[in-house]
Amino acid sequence: MSGIASSFRPGRKALIGYVTVGYPDIKTTPEIAAVLAARGCDIIELGIPFSDPLADGATIQKASFTALQNGTTPDVCLEAAAGIRKKLDVPLAFMTYYNPVLNYGPEAFCRSCREAGINGLIVPDLPPEEGAELETITAGNDIDLIYLLAPTSTADRIAAVAARSRGFIYLVSLTGVTGARDTLPADLESFVRRVREKAGQPLCVGFGVATPEQAGRVAAIADGVIVGSRLLQLIDEDATLARLGTFVASLRRALDAPPIRQEAN
Amino acid sequence: MARPDARGYFGAYGGRFVPETLMPALAELETVYAAAMADTDFTGEFARLCRDYIGRPTPLYPARQLSAKIGGAAILLKREDLAHTGAHKINNALGQGLLARRMGKTRIIAETGAGQHGVAVATVCAMLGLECIIYMGSEDIRRQAPNVNRIKLMGAEVRPVESGSRTLKDAINEAIRDWVSNVGDTHYLLGSVVGPHPYPVIVRDFQAIIGREAREQVLEKYGRLPDYLVACVGGGSNSIGLFHPFYDDKDVKFIGVEAAGKGLDTPEHSATLVAGRAGVLHGTKSYLLEDESGQIRETHSIAPGLDYPGVGPEHSFYKDSGRATYTAVTDAQALEGFKLLCDTEGIIPALEPSHAIYHAAQLAKRLSEEKLIIVNLSGRGDKDLEIVTRALGMQP
Numbered sequence: 001m002s003g004i005a006s007s008f009r010p011g012r013k014a015l016i017g018y019v020t021v022g023y024p025d026i027k028t029t030p031e032i033a034a035v036l037a038a039r040g041c042d043i044i045e046l047g048i049p050f051s052d053p054l055a056d057g058a059t060i061q062k063a064s065f066t067a068l069q070n071g072t073t074p075d076v077c078l079e080a081a082a083g084i085r086k087k088l089d090v091p092l093a094f095m096t097y098y099n100p101v102l103n104y105g106p107e108a109f110c111r112s113c114r115e116a117g118i119n120g121l122i123v124p125d126l127p128p129e130e131g132a133e134l135e136t137i138t139a140g141n142d143i144d145l146i147y148l149l150a151p152t153s154t155a156d157r158i159a160a161v162a163a164r165s166r167g168f169i170y171l172v173s174l175t176g177v178t179g180a181r182d183t184l185p186a187d188l189e190s191f192v193r194r195v196r197e198k199a200g201q202p203l204c205v206g207f208g209v210a211t212p213e214q215a216g217r218v219a220a221i222a223d224g225v226i227v228g229s230r231l232l233q234l235i236d237e238d239a240t241l242a243r244l245g246t247f248v249a250s251l252r253r254a255l256d257a258p259p260i261r262q263e264a265n
Numbered sequence: 266m267a268r269p270d271a272r273g274y275f276g277a278y279g280g281r282f283v284p285e286t287l288m289p290a291l292a293e294l295e296t297v298y299a300a301a302m303a304d305t306d307f308t309g310e311f312a313r314l315c316r317d318y319i320g321r322p323t324p325l326y327p328a329r330q331l332s333a334k335i336g337g338a339a340i341l342l343k344r345e346d347l348a349h350t351g352a353h354k355i356n357n358a359l360g361q362g363l364l365a366r367r368m369g370k371t372r373i374i375a376e377t378g379a380g381q382h383g384v385a386v387a388t389v390c391a392m393l394g395l396e397c398i399i400y401m402g403s404e405d406i407r408r409q410a411p412n413v414n415r416i417k418l419m420g421a422e423v424r425p426v427e428s429g430s431r432t433l434k435d436a437i438n439e440a441i442r443d444w445v446s447n448v449g450d451t452h453y454l455l456g457s458v459v460g461p462h463p464y465p466v467i468v469r470d471f472q473a474i475i476g477r478e479a480r481e482q483v484l485e486k487y488g489r490l491p492d493y494l495v496a497c498v499g500g501g502s503n504s505i506g507l508f509h510p511f512y513d514d515k516d517v518k519f520i521g522v523e524a525a526g527k528g529l530d531t532p533e534h535s536a537t538l539v540a541g542r543a544g545v546l547h548g549t550k551s552y553l554l555e556d557e558s559g560q561i562r563e564t565h566s567i568a569p570g571l572d573y574p575g576v577g578p579e580h581s582f583y584k585d586s587g588r589a590t591y592t593a594v595t596d597a598q599a600l601e602g603f604k605l606l607c608d609t610e611g612i613i614p615a616l617e618p619s620h621a622i623y624h625a626a627q628l629a630k631r632l633s634e635e636k637l638i639i640v641n642l643s644g645r646g647d648k649d650l651e652i653v654t655r656a657l658g659m660q661p
Contacts, residue, residue, distance in 0.1 A: 051429065051560040052546065054441045055284040061428060073558035098282055099545045103559025125282045125545070129272065150286035152448060157288060175286055176446040 003091040003119030004144045004167030007042040008202040013219040013255040014168075015040055016204060017248060018095065018228030020047040020063040021080050022072025024235060029080045030087070032235065035245045037090045040252030044084070045122065045226070048077045048096035055124040057179025059229035074100050074109065078116045085117030093120030093146065093167075098130075106137050114141040120167050122146045128160050135164065144168075151175050151191045155198075162199035168224060171195060171205045180210035180230045184217060192221045212254035219255045227251060268579070273462020276585060278578035281461040283441070283548045290448045295463045297368050302470070307367065311360055315474060318392070319349045319359065323475075325482035325639070330609040337629040338492070338636035343479050343507065345643045346614065350385050352644030353475060353503045354456060358385035360471035362393050365452035372396045372447065375454040376440040378405055378433030378499070379570035379617065380412025381644055382456030387421035397421035400439045404431040405569050412648050430563040433499075433573045437547050457500025458577030461548030465577050472506025479639055480510050487637060495520045495625040496641035497617045498538065498591065499571035501580045503643035508589060509579075518590070521580060522624045524566030525593035533565035536593040537576040538584050551578040567596035567652060568616035570644075594620040600656055602626065603646065615644035616652065 007014050017036040021029050029046075036044050049064035049072050056064070074096075081092055094113060101109050101123065113121065121143055126134065128147055138145040144167030149158055152175055161169060171192060174185045185191075188205070195203055205218045206226025215225045234244045273279045281291060301307040315321040323344045332339050345353035358375075365373055373395045377383030383399040390397035399416050403425045406413050416423050429435040437460075444453040458465045458472070476494075483491055494511060496504035498521040511517045526534035534540065541552040546561055554562040554574040566572040583589035594602070599616055602623030606614050614622060618641060625640045632638075646653070653659075 052434065052438050054438045054547070055445065057442070065428070068560060075558070097545075099553075099555065099561070100559035102544055103555060124284050125548070127281065127283070127285055127288050129288075130280055130282055148285045150284070152286050152289045154289050154292075157285070161285075172284075172286060175448060177442050 014042040014224030017041040018045040022067030023063040039248035050097040082116040095122040110141040120144040168202040181208035216254035275582035278581040338632035346645035352381040354385035357471040362389035370452040376436035380409040387419040402431040475506040476510035491637040501577035524571035526565040535564040538591040570617040613646040
């Protein structure tokens with residue numbers, strides 16, 4: 001069983017926290033990871049910043065920009081991951097765009113990922129049509145290449161991702177970019193159901209999930225919840241990371257509570 | 266001429282590197298586009314509006330005074346500056362506007378650098394009654410104020426983009442984010458032969474009218490094909506539009522002229538094909554300008570329409586296969602080209618094709634008088650007067 005797959009256990013919903021490496025600075029990243037793990041995250045997604053993050057909203061754009069100003073190259077991210085791996089058992093996934101991977105060389109990048117203790121890779125601008133090469137290379141390095149599906153995905157695309165995504169499938173909750181939202185989309189449940197009919201992998205929902213209440217509702221229909229932009233905002237608001245820790249713990253409680261009946265929208 | 270392959274690849278370049286949310290929309294666009302091009306009602310309306318609205322065919326003008334001054338080969342100017350709105354961008358804007366209407370999309374978004382594409386899209390949307398939003402980097406809004414006002418006058422909204430270098434690259438990022446969020450009712454009217462498949466094909470096909478006309482015109486007037494085609498390359502739409510219909514005419518040489526900015530030995534240039542390497546930007550695999558860790562570099566050119574770190578995948582294919590050669594011209598040399606055409610022909614070119622004019626003049630000097638060079642004069646220079654007067658130290 002891969003590191004990622006081991007995070008999904010019967011009776012427990014997975015909490016996945018995303019942070020951009022190098023934000024607010026490089027030395028804080030391992031401290032943030034430690035808080036996420038201690039307060040209940042099952043997987044930590046580490047964002048390798050890219051200059052042109054076209055799937056991201058304002059919060060992650062700003063974090064990526066700051067991280068790049070701080071000199072956060074892929075090598076710096078690999079070092080940070082290796083440091084975190086020495087202290088924590090939690091599965092780690094990198095999230096980045098395809099160009100930094102291509103520039104590094106996909107073989108060399110995945111080898112370095114394995115050495116650093118990375119378990120999964122998420123590349124939002126790499127659909128399965130373009131992913132064959134990276135699938136082979138990640139598989140050879142015991143890394144799960146995790147594909148994404150969106151509410152706009154057609155039945156044949158869902159089937160293709162169900163056949164090829166490893167570790168879990170990342171369900172983009174809404175038709176849009178990353179970023180905290182006030183409400184969950186009304187069609188989320190039917191979207192999850194459409195994927196569930198075709199896919200055996202765990203299904204994790206991200207984009208726009210920003211409160212324990214939303215996380216609880218997502219957990220009632222999916223296997224995991226991904227929270228990113230809201231974590232970065234809390235890191236911004238409180239550099240001691242106390243508010244981040246409290247918030248992650250509240251997400252954990254929401255996921256561990258008995259499922260609430262979905263209210264009609 | 267069967268390029269690209271079914272996955273949208275020209276050799277090693279092209280493809281579809283976009284968020285999953287957009288993949289179905291790109292597939293739909295590909296299907297609708299193929300059906301439209303096979304429908305004579307659609308192609309007939311495009312042809313009619315090219316004639317009656319854009320004013321096509323644009324002339325192929327022998328620049329005799331220019332040739333008299335510099336000597337050597339004859340230079341013919343394909344006068345896209347005389348098209349409605351003053352640049353070649355209108356050809357693609359019209360074609361995609363008609364396509365959007367056919368798809369039932371009511372909202373159009375677009376990016377613009379120099380503002381020429383933004384003006385063309387706003388123009389077509391006004392004519393077709395479509396809502397229009399133009400993303401433009403705040404740096405470009407400052408540099409190209411006349412075009413911003415033209416866009417607004419035609420009822421479109423200009424949304425300033427403050428991220429990154431605040432130029433064309435960032436405007437494209439923001440337009441893609443808008444499209445990801447509103448893909449149901451929105452068509453992204455991309456302005457160059459870049460982006461995910463099928464955009465490089467669609468934009469090329471609508472711009473290929475430039476090369477088809479030029480080919481007919483040169484055969485009619487001179488009874489033979491030209492020796493060289495010269496055009497500037499930013500994203501590469503005016504150059505592909507001129508080159509593509511001559512692809513199988515193996516004796517016709519293609520030269521793409523990129524922006525060397527303040528010099529290729531400085532970081533301040535936009536010479537993607539001359540100085541870049543392969544990567545993925547804005548949904549396509551092609552040459553690009555990046556730093557040692559794969560971050561896209563900030564670029565510079567005096568010509569806002571060339572100030573872009575990527576280039577169309579078909580150009581990358583032409584470069585690797587040797588079908589075209591690419592060179593670069595500095596800001597200062599482009600200004601020389603600009604003045605040369607003003608002085609000799611009474612034509613004020615845009616700064617973008619001024620790069621091509623400079624290179625064509627250098628090339629002509631080395632060739633005999635029987636040789637023919639066609640230069641794509643892709644746009645007129647009214648929009649650039651402020652930049653030029655400042656650069657030349659003229660009193661306002």
